[in-house]
Amino acid sequence: MSRFGETIFFRRMNQLCVRELIFPVLAGFLLAGAPAIFADTNAPAQSTADFDPFAALSNSPLGAAIGLSTASVPADATAISQDGTNALLQTNLLTPVDPYVQKLETARYLIKIRQTKDVEPMLVSLLDQKVPEDIQKPALLELAALAQTEDDLPRAQQIYAQYLEHWPNDTRVPEVLLQQGQLFRQMGLHDLALTKFYAVMTAALTLKNDRLDYYEHLVVEAQMEIAETHFSLGKFSDAAEYYTRLFQQNNPEIDKADVLYKLICCYNATTNYDEAAASAQDYLTRYPDGPEESEVRFYFATALKALGHDNESLQQVLLLLQEQQQRDIGHPELWAYWQQRAGNLIANQFYREGDYLRALDIYTSLAHLDASPQWQLPVWYQIGMTYEHLMQPLKAMETYSNIVNVTADLGTNATPSLSSISDMAQWRINFIQWQNNAETVNHQFAESNAVITATIKPSTSHE
Secondary structure, rough: OOOHHHHHHHHHHHHHHHHHHHHHHHHHHHHHOOHHHOOOOOOOOOOOOOHHHHHHOOOOOHHHHHOOHHHOOOOOOOEEEEOOHHHHHHHOOOOOOHHHHOOOOHHHHHHHOOOOOHHHHHHOOOOOOOOOOHHHHHHHHHHHHHHHHHHHHHHHHHHHHHHHHHHOOOHHHHHHHHHHHHHHHHHOHHHHHHHHHHHHHHHHHHOOOOOOHHHHHHHHHHHHHHHHHHHHHHHHHHHHHHHHHHOOOOOOOOHHHHHHHHHHHHHHHHOOOOHHHHHHHHHHHHHOOOOOHHHHHHHHHHHHOOOOOOHHHHHHHHHHHHHHOOOOOHHHHHHHHHHHHHHHHHHHHHHHHHHHHHHHHHHHHOOOOOHHHHHHHHHHHHHHHHHHHHHOHHHHHHHHHHHHHHHHHHHHHOOOOOOOOOOOOOOOOHHHHHHHHHHHHHHHHHHHHHHHHHHHHHHHOOO
């Protein structure tokens, strides 16, 4: 073979190697490394099995620049064929994109990266009559969402109203009505919000569509919004009606623990203590570690007290006061609030009713919740008062003395309220001491009178 022929032969062989061997390897390398190219370089590495190269390209600035969109790709473009090859390599990646679709996708991308300066004119241009409805509809919804992002709620409402006026039978109508209801409630127009939420359920039932799961989701969300709106307005009876319906549904989307908690709050607010106690007991049985356990136990204790079940109420309060010490509980500050509120409320009720032993049990537990003088000194003072009513003056004086000593140790750091409690405690000490002295004098006087009477009676009888 001549030298010229050898040169042509090796050149063709090189081209064949590049096309058949090197190019597939290089393409695989680029596709596997696409997340690092188009995504944030600081982001964690992504498995090639979960990576969609076409989505990464179309969502990147490069994809927008070349007019590439996921809308232009067949659904099976990234499917793996039976022989293990990627169908993406068999598809034309640069399929021409409709200019309207490209503009809509560009607007969405700019909204996503919060560069909204030029987005509104872009979306408004897509509302022209010559633009297909399939583009006009999402463009108008994006325009409403943009107004919400900019906190222009009245304008967002106006845009949603235009959508309903132009396409009253569109499948998105229930979703638009739900958005309107949420906006109205955010604006403080609760009656209009309720009207829209009820309309969501009506529209979902009347529209003929095969997206039953989607509409069921919207109906449940509308029911939740109705209940929440009544609850925020203080219409607890109406709210309880909807919370009951939600709780009875077998829908995994419903947060049953939260619904039952709201139901307990409604019963407590309407003084329906029978239902409040039953629902609270149900909550503590179903969700022993629920996020609202401390508050539910508080409502349980108050409901039992209102029903006259004093022993059960005392038990619930003591359980609430001891619970945080027995296990690690999230949000300890929330637990401390409900512990202090429940303890003070129930203990003070027992104290006013003259049930001093039950009151003393709770006050003693309350004193251990917080070691700060601001918390302990007022509780100690109540304990001292309770000892006085139980006819135990020595224990009362000991408790009052602790208050005086702690305040003295604080010196100038004692707040005016603590100084006032110390002054009252000292006054109680002085009063108990005076009372004890008076009782001693009275006892001595009574004994003297008895002796005098005993000496006088015999002489009188002799005469």
